[in-house]
Amino acid sequence: MILLDRVSKTYSRGSKPSLDRVSLHVEPKEFVIVVGQSGAGKTTLLKLLTREERQTSGKIIVGGIDYDKLKDREIPLLRRKIGVVFQDFKLLPNKTIFENVAYALEMVGMGNKEIRNTVPKVLDIVNLTGKEDRMPVELSGGERQRVAIARAIVRQPKILIADEPTGNLDPKHAWDVIKVLEKINRFGTTVLLTTHNQEIVNRLKRRVVTISDGKIVSDRANGGYKL
Amino acid sequence: MKRRLITFWRIIRTGIVNFLRNISLAIAAMAIMVVTLTIVLFSIIVNFTFSHTISQITSKINISVFLNDSTTQSQANRLIGELKSLPNVESVQYLSKAQALKIYEQENASNQQLIQAVNETSNPLPATIIIKPVNLNNIQSIKDFLSKPAISKLQSDPPSYSGQEKEAIDRITHATNVLQEMGVVAVAIFAFVSVLIIFNTIQMAIFNRRDEIHIMRLLGAGTWFIRGPFIVESIIYGMLSAAISVLIINASFQASAGALQASSLGLLDIGYANRFFNQRFIELLLVELGLGIVIGAVSSLIATRRYLKFKTR
Ligand SMILES: Nc1ncnc2c1ncn2[C@@H]1O[C@H](COP(=O)(O)OP(=O)(O)OP(=O)(O)O)[C@@H](O)[C@H]1O
Numbered sequence: 225m226i227l228l229d230r231v232s233k234t235y236s237r238g239s240k241p242s243l244d245r246v247s248l249h250v251e252p253k254e255f256v257i258v259v260g261q262s263g264a265g266k267t268t269l270l271k272l273l274t275r276e277e278r279q280t281s282g283k284i285i286v287g288g289i290d291y292d293k294l295k296d297r298e299i300p301l302l303r304r305k306i307g308v309v310f311q312d313f314k315l316l317p318n319k320t321i322f323e324n325v326a327y328a329l330e331m332v333g334m335g336n337k338e339i340r341n342t343v344p345k346v347l348d349i350v351n352l353t354g355k356e357d358r359m360p361v362e363l364s365g366g367e368r369q370r371v372a373i374a375r376a377i378v379r380q381p382k383i384l385i386a387d388e389p390t391g392n393l394d395p396k397h398a399w400d401v402i403k404v405l406e407k408i409n410r411f412g413t414t415v416l417l418t419t420h421n422q423e424i425v426n427r428l429k430r431r432v433v434t435i436s437d438g439k440i441v442s443d444r445a446n447g448g449y450k451l
Numbered sequence: 452m453k454r455r456l457i458t459f460w461r462i463i464r465t466g467i468v469n470f471l472r473n474i475s476l477a478i479a480a481m482a483i484m485v486v487t488l489t490i491v492l493f494s495i496i497v498n499f500t501f502s503h504t505i506s507q508i509t510s511k512i513n514i515s516v517f518l519n520d521s522t523t524q525s526q527a528n529r530l531i532g533e534l535k536s537l538p539n540v541e542s543v544q545y546l547s548k549a550q551a552l553k554i555y556e557q558e559n560a561s562n563q564q565l566i567q568a569v570n571e572t573s574n575p576l577p578a579t580i581i582i583k584p585v586n587l588n589n590i591q592s593i594k595d596f597l598s599k600p601a602i603s604k605l606q607s608d609p610p611s612y613s614g615q616e617k618e619a620i621d622r623i624t625h626a627t628n629v630l631q632e633m634g635v636v637a638v639a640i641f642a643f644v645s646v647l648i649i650f651n652t653i654q655m656a657i658f659n660r661r662d663e664i665h666i667m668r669l670l671g672a673g674t675w676f677i678r679g680p681f682i683v684e685s686i687i688y689g690m691l692s693a694a695i696s697v698l699i700i701n702a703s704f705q706a707s708a709g710a711l712q713a714s715s716l717g718l719l720d721i722g723y724a725n726r727f728f729n730q731r732f733i734e735l736l737l738v739e740l741g742l743g744i745v746i747g748a749v750s751s752l753i754a755t756r757r758y759l760k761f762k763t764r
């Protein structure tokens with residue numbers, strides 16, 4: 225599903241690489257946790273997968289698509305297959321919560337009726353029923369984070385990338401979110417999760433990839449949290 | 452097909468919703484557009500009014516050819532035919548001796564003594580051919596024709612080039628022409644500068660929302676799905692501004708035709724300007740709407756472009 229072959233990323237010429245010859249293979253339906261200290265390169269790795277950034281060298285193949293051969297007009301189609309929970313949420317500030325989630329469906333041309341059916345269900349999953357008409361600024365950080373999660377899963381993507389989706393949540397809500405990710409994973413979505421939360425890593429008992437200074441330093445099935 | 456239709460309506464609806472939500476920004480952008488479009492509309496009206504004034508003045512100028520009493524009707528008819536075939540001749544009118552007398556009597560109706568004196572002799576007025584030239588500044592060919600020996604033989608007096616007024620009229624026409632030309636240049640410069648300002652305003656409004664565009668891009672939205680609502684929004688600015696500018700001009704005609712007349716130093720025929728505005732209302736409105744729509748659409752199209760780009764290495 226996801227294949228990285230000696231991928232490096234240097235943001236500006238001359239500075240040291242944020243990712244240094246990273247090789248990673250993720251099977252379809254796998255659940256992978258990426259851990260590493262702040263600044264290790266986790267977000268950079270995810271940005272390469274969504275083509276927000278381009279790798280400086282190396283090969284990236286996702287769902288059979290070689291990113292070097294990807295044309296500009298194919299990028300939106302690629303992104304629609306990947307759900308992303310951004311570390312900084314990236315909600316649309318001028319749209320209500322409902323509209324934020326619906327936007328992901330509108331752009332693919334889903335009918336209005338279907339959208340009106342789907343969005344409330346997903347908002348219910350993340351416990352936001354009743355807040356549909358609020359603007360993002362009117363929500364708490366944790367609530368915003370859950371909107372971002374709802375938007376990422378509403379299209380039932382083949383791949384779900386979640387960058388610190390529990391960062392702003394108390395243990396109860398954090399665990400609720402993790403349970404949503406597990407559920408989605410059970411339905412067949414490949415999940416890539418980054419987190420600093422030791423407890424979650426230890427409880428999940430999934431494959432753990434550890435990045436340090438832009439390099440993968442360990443990759444263990446059923447690993448625990450260890451930096 | 453159905454999907455495209457849904458998407459199309461979605462783009463329009465989103466544009467309208469965004470317009471309403473960003474109304475304070477919209478007002479700033481629209482204020483500048485309203486000023487520009489009002490001035491453009493005003494100058495269109497002024498321009499047409501000046502043209503009208505010039506053509507009115509020049510239409511009063513003509514060349515009168517006075518015929519000998521010995522000239523026969525068939526000679527006169529042939530002369531008329533020849534005159535009509537000359538270039539730069541708009542129309543030719545023939546007045547018989549009797550008609551000329553009648554007009555003379557009408558013009559001098561207050562002077563009974565004069566009329567009596569004229570009536571006591573046999574009609575002293577010559578038959579007259581009145582030539583109206585197309586272009587007043589270019590009557591040399593007509594002059595040349597009239598001074599040919601065969602033609603001047605038929606005339607009792609040298610032709611009159613609309614009396615002594617011609618020179619004065621020439622000056623007025625010239626002054627009006629210069630004013631008109633200056634006006635066109637001034638408006639062109641102003642319009643150019645304002646389009647730049649409007650463009651800048653819209654670009655600024657979109658710059659403020661560049662993060663939104665980036666997010667939409669990251670979520671996988673297509674180029675037109677992102678850009679469309681911005682264009683719709685700017686088109687709404689344009690259309691509303693056009694409507695407002697037409698209303699402003701309309702209101703100023705209604706409220707203060709007198710003040711307008713005074714402020715234009717009497718050079719502008721406000722009555723005609725008002726009639727012109729009312730008669731061509733629909734066309735003028737359409738021109739304004741068209742301008743507003745084009746400026747809005749083009750500037751938002753260009754302004755969104757840079758934020759829609761994908762990262763190259
Ligand atoms: N746009 C950018 N331009 C330049 N350098 C960048 C850019 N984005 C990230 N970096 C650098 O790349 C390195 C990795 O950053 P990255 O965001 O991937 O870290 P992270 O592992 O996600 O950290 P955190 O846990 O704090 O989110 C850091 O040193 C960071 O300063």
Ligand SMILES: [Mg+2]
Nearest residue numbers: 266267311387
């Ligand atoms: Mg990060």
